[in-house]
Amino acid sequence: MAKLWNNYRYLILRRFTQISILVLYFGANAWGWTMLMGNLSSSKIFNVIPMSDPYAALQMLFAGAAMATDLLIGVAVATVFYLLIGGRAFCSWVCPINMVTDLANFTRRKIGMDKIKGVKQPASRNIRYWVLALSLILSYLLGVAAFEFVSPISMVHRGIVFGLGFGWSVMVIIFLFDLFVLKNGWCGHICPLGGFYSLLGKFSLIRVQHNEENCTLCMKCKNVCPENQVLHMIGKESLPVLSGECTNCARCIEVCDDDALEFSIRNMAKKKKTGE
Amino acid sequence: MSENRPKKMKNKQPLSDRRKFILNMARGVGLATISGFIWSAYIDEATASQLLLRPPGAIKEDDFLKTCIKCGLCVEACPYDTLLLAKPGDHKPLGTPYFVPREVPCYMCPDIPCVPVCPTGALDESSVTTDDKLDINIADMGLAIIDKESCIAFWGIQCDACYRACPILGSAITVEYIKNERTGKHAFLRPVIHADACTGCGLCEHACVTEKPAIFVLPRETATGKAGDYYIKGWDKNDEKRLENAKEIKTTTELSKESAIDSLNNNLEDLY
Numbered sequence: 001m002a003k004l005w006n007n008y009r010y011l012i013l014r015r016f017t018q019i020s021i022l023v024l025y026f027g028a029n030a031w032g033w034t035m036l037m038g039n040l041s042s043s044k045i046f047n048v049i050p051m052s053d054p055y056a057a058l059q060m061l062f063a064g065a066a067m068a069t070d071l072l073i074g075v076a077v078a079t080v081f082y083l084l085i086g087g088r089a090f091c092s093w094v095c096p097i098n099m100v101t102d103l104a105n106f107t108r109r110k111i112g113m114d115k116i117k118g119v120k121q122p123a124s125r126n127i128r129y130w131v132l133a134l135s136l137i138l139s140y141l142l143g144v145a146a147f148e149f150v151s152p153i154s155m156v157h158r159g160i161v162f163g164l165g166f167g168w169s170v171m172v173i174i175f176l177f178d179l180f181v182l183k184n185g186w187c188g189h190i191c192p193l194g195g196f197y198s199l200l201g202k203f204s205l206i207r208v209q210h211n212e213e214n215c216t217l218c219m220k221c222k223n224v225c226p227e228n229q230v231l232h233m234i235g236k237e238s239l240p241v242l243s244g245e246c247t248n249c250a251r252c253i254e255v256c257d258d259d260a261l262e263f264s265i266r267n268m269a270k271k272k273k274t275g276e
Numbered sequence: 277m278s279e280n281r282p283k284k285m286k287n288k289q290p291l292s293d294r295r296k297f298i299l300n301m302a303r304g305v306g307l308a309t310i311s312g313f314i315w316s317a318y319i320d321e322a323t324a325s326q327l328l329l330r331p332p333g334a335i336k337e338d339d340f341l342k343t344c345i346k347c348g349l350c351v352e353a354c355p356y357d358t359l360l361l362a363k364p365g366d367h368k369p370l371g372t373p374y375f376v377p378r379e380v381p382c383y384m385c386p387d388i389p390c391v392p393v394c395p396t397g398a399l400d401e402s403s404v405t406t407d408d409k410l411d412i413n414i415a416d417m418g419l420a421i422i423d424k425e426s427c428i429a430f431w432g433i434q435c436d437a438c439y440r441a442c443p444i445l446g447s448a449i450t451v452e453y454i455k456n457e458r459t460g461k462h463a464f465l466r467p468v469i470h471a472d473a474c475t476g477c478g479l480c481e482h483a484c485v486t487e488k489p490a491i492f493v494l495p496r497e498t499a500t501g502k503a504g505d506y507y508i509k510g511w512d513k514n515d516e517k518r519l520e521n522a523k524e525i526k527t528t529t530e531l532s533k534e535s536a537i538d539s540l541n542n543n544l545e546d547l548y
Contacts, residue, residue, distance in 0.1 A: 029352050041371075042347035042395045050395055056345055060396070063342040068397035071345070134308050138316050142323075144341045149319050149370055154346065158361060158371055162348050165363030 010250035017093050025161045040094070040157050041148070042074055050074035051081075055196040059145035062136045079200065085248070087201025091187060091194050092226075092249035096160065097153050100171050101187045104178035105226060114183065123182055125229065125245070128195030135192050147192055184226050187247075194247075201244035205266045208246060208253065212238040214260035221252035221261060240264060326367070327498060328374045329476065331359055332382065332415035333391040333399040337497070344398040346371030350390040356383050359390060375417075377478020377493050384412045384443045384477050413444055418476025419499040420449075420469050420491055427490035429466050432456050438467050438491045441483035448473040449480065467491065471500065 005012075025043070027033035037044045042052040052074030061067060082090060092098055108114060131147075138146035148154060152170040159167030178185045187194055210233050217235045222228045230243040231252065253261045291299070323341050331350050334340050350373050351359040358380045362368035375382060388410050391399045404415050420438075424430045442449040449467050456462040467480075469491075478493045505522065509515040 029348065032352075037352055038347040038349045038395075042345045042349070044349065044393075044395075052345065052347075052395060060342060060345065065339070065343040066397060068395065070395040071397075074395055130304055130308050131311075134312055134315070138312060138319070142316055142319055143338065144319060144323055145345075146315065146319060148346060149322055150315065154371060155364060158346065158348065159363060162351060162361045163363050166365035167363060170364070 007254050010254055014093050014249065015099070018096060018099060021094055022096060022157075022160055025157075029161050039154070039161050041154060042071070049077060051078045053193075054079050054200070055193050056145055056148055058196075059135060059139040059147060062139040063143050063145055064140075065145075082197060082200055083203055084205055086204040086206045086246070087197035087199070087244055088194060088247040089201075089204075089206075090197050091191075092247040095153055095193075096157050097171075097174060097191075098187065100156075100175050101178050101184070101226075104175045105184060107179055108183060109223075113179065123185075123189050125189050125227075127189050128192055128198070131190060132192035132195040151193070152186075153191070153193060188226055194245075198244040201246070202242075204244075206248060207240040207242065207264055207266050208248070208250070209240045209262055209264040210234060210238055211260050211262070212236065214258045216258050216260075218257070220255040220257075224251045224255050226251075234260075240266065323369045325498075326369065327495060328368060328372075329377065329418050329478070329493060329495065331373050331375070331390050331399055332384075332388055332412060332417055332475070333394075333401060333404045334417070335398060335400050335403070337495070340398050341369060341372070343396050344372050345396050347395065348373070349393040349395065350399060353389040353393045355385065355389065356380055358382050375478070377481040378489055381478035381482040382417060382475075383479070384415070384475065386410070386412055388412050388415075413473075413475065415475045415477075416496060418478070418493040419471055419474050419496045420476065420478075420480050420493050421499050422467060422469060423490045423492075426486055426488070427467070428486060429464065432458065432462060432464055434465055435485060436465060436467065437483045437485050438480035441479040443477060443479060444473060444475070448475065471496075 021036065024033065024036035025039055028035070028037040034047045035045065037047065040053060041056050042050070044050055050070055050073050052071050054075045057067070057071055057075045060071075135147040152174055155167045155170050156164075159165060174186045178187075182189060210231075212233075212235065215235045219234070222231050222234060225231055226249065227243075227245045227247060230241050230246040233239040233241075248263075250263065253263065325337065328337075330337070330340060331354075335343065346361065348361050348371075351361050358375045359373045360375060362370055362372050362374060364370065368374060388404055391401050391404055391410070394401075401410070404410055404412060406414060422430075429435045436451055439445055439449045439451050447470060449469055451465050452468050454464040454466060456464050476493045476496065481489045481492045484491050505518070508519060
C-alpha cells in the first residue's frame with residue numbers, strides 16, 4: 001500500500017485537483033457555490049479574486065478588444081501564479097484534456113503502440129509555437145479570439161460545467177489522435193495554450209531536480225514523461241529540468257526507484273550546485 | 277565523364293545547415309498558411325450573424341464577439357436560467373451567452389445581476405445605467421415584432437396576452453381600439469409595439485397563445501429598417517437637425533450638342 005502511494009502519489013493528487021476544480025466549477029453553475037465561479041477562461045474565487053486566462057486575453061488584445069480592468073487584474077493573478085509554480089503546471093494539474101491524453105498515452109504503452117516498427121513520430125514539438133503565432137495573427141485579422149472558438153480545452157471544460165452538446169466528440173477525437181496518430185499529439189505537439197505556458201514557465205521557481213549519482217539508467221522516467229525531451233540530462237549530469245515544456249506532472253519522480261529525481265526550488269538548486 | 281563525377285558526388289552530400297533551416301522554415305510557413313485558411317474559414321462561418329439575442333447590456337455584436345471571454349459568469353448570475361452558453365451542436369458562436377425567449381425570457385431583474393459580473397466589459401454596465409443607478413428598462417436586447425397574419429387579436433379575437441405580459445406595458449406595448457368593419461359592432465384590440473421603449477426581453481413572445489408565437493423578438497439590427505439621409509421629417513425639429521450636416525450633392529448630365537431634329541436624319545441607326 002505504501003509502495004502504491006509512493007508510486008502514484010502525484011498522479012493521485014493531480015487527479016484530485018483536476019476533478020475537484022471541475023466539481024467546484026460545476027457546483028457554481030448548478031447549485032450556486034461561490035468558491036470557484038465561471039470557467040477556465042475567466043473565473044472568480046470566493047466572489048472576490050478574479051483569475052483570467054492570459055492567453056485568451058492576449059488573443060483578445062490582438063483582436064482589438066478594449067481590455068477591462070477586471071480582466072487585466074485576473075490576467076495578472078493567473079500570470080503571477082503560473083510564473084511561480086511552473087507555467088505548464090496548468091497542463092498537468094488543472095486542464096481536463098490532460099486526463100484524456102494521459103489515458104491515451106497509458107493505453108499506448110499498454111497495448112504496445114510504440115513498439116510497432118517503422119512508425120516514427122512524424123511531427124515536431126515546435127508545432128505548438130507555430131499554432132500560437134498563427135492564432136495571434138488570425139485573431140488580429142479576423143477580429144475575434146481565434147483559438148477560443150476552436151479550443152477543445154474550453155469546449156470540454158465549458159461543456160462539463162454548462163452542458164456538453166457535441167463536446168464529447170472533441171474528447172474522442174483527441175483520444176484517438178493521441179492513441180493512433182501521434183504520441184503525445186495534442187498536449188505535446190499542437191496545443192498553443194501549452195506552448196504559451198511553456199514560454200511563461202521558463203522562469204518558474206518549482207523545478208524537477210536530477211541527481212545523477214543515484215541514477216541507474218533504467219529510463220523509466222523517460223518512458224513515462226509526456227515531454228521526454230526535457231529530461232535530456234538523465235544519467236549524464238545533475239541538473240534541474242529547466243525547459244518550460246516540463247509540465248511539473250511529477251510522473252518521473254514517482255516512477256524513479258532510486259531517488260534520482262525530486263522537486264526543488266530553482267534558486268536552491270543553483271545554490272546547492274555552487275556550494276558543492 | 278571525369279568532369280561529371282565530382283558533380284554527382286556533390287549532389288549526394290547532405291544539405292547544408294542553412295539550406296535545411298530555410299527549407300524547414302518554408303515548410304512551416306506553408307503548413308501555417310494552409311491551416312490559417314482552414315481555421316479562418318471555420319471561424320468566419322462560426323461567427324456569422326446568427327439572429328442571437330444577447331444578455332442585457334451587450335455591446336455591438338462585432339465587438340461582443342471579440343470581447344466576450346466565454347466564462348459563463350453571466351449565465352451563473354441569472355436567477356431564472358434564462359441565459360445559456362452556446363455549445364457544440366447549437367450552431368451558434370461557441371461559448372457565447374444567448375437566450376431563447378420562447379423557452380425562458382429575460383425577466384428584467386431590477387438589479388441586473390448578469391451585467392456587473394462580466395469581467396471583460398462585453399456586457400457594458402454604463403449602457404444599463406441612468407443617474408448612477410442600474411436601470412433594466414433602458415436595456416436593448418432586441419425588438420419585438422408582430423406577425424399580423426397569425427396574431428389572433430388582428431383577426432378580431434380578444435387577446436391581450438402580450439400586453440399583459442410586458443413588464444413595461446403601456447410604454448412598450450399599447451392596445452389600440454379599431455372598429456371591426458366585418459361585424460360592424462365589435463372592436464379590434466390590436467397590440468402595438470413601440471420600438472423606442474421595447475427592451476426585447478421576450479416576455480410577450482413567451483406569453484403569446486398561438487402555436488408558433490405571433491409576436492417574437494429579433495435583434496434590433498435585424499428588426500429595423502433605415503430611411504437614410506434622403507428623407508427628413510420636416511415637421512420634426514429634431515429630425516430636421518440632420519439637415520445641418522447634410523452636404524449638397526451636385527450631379528450634372530452633359531447635354532447633347534446635336535439638335536434634336538437631327539435624330540430624324542440619321543437613318544434610325546441609333547435605334548438598333
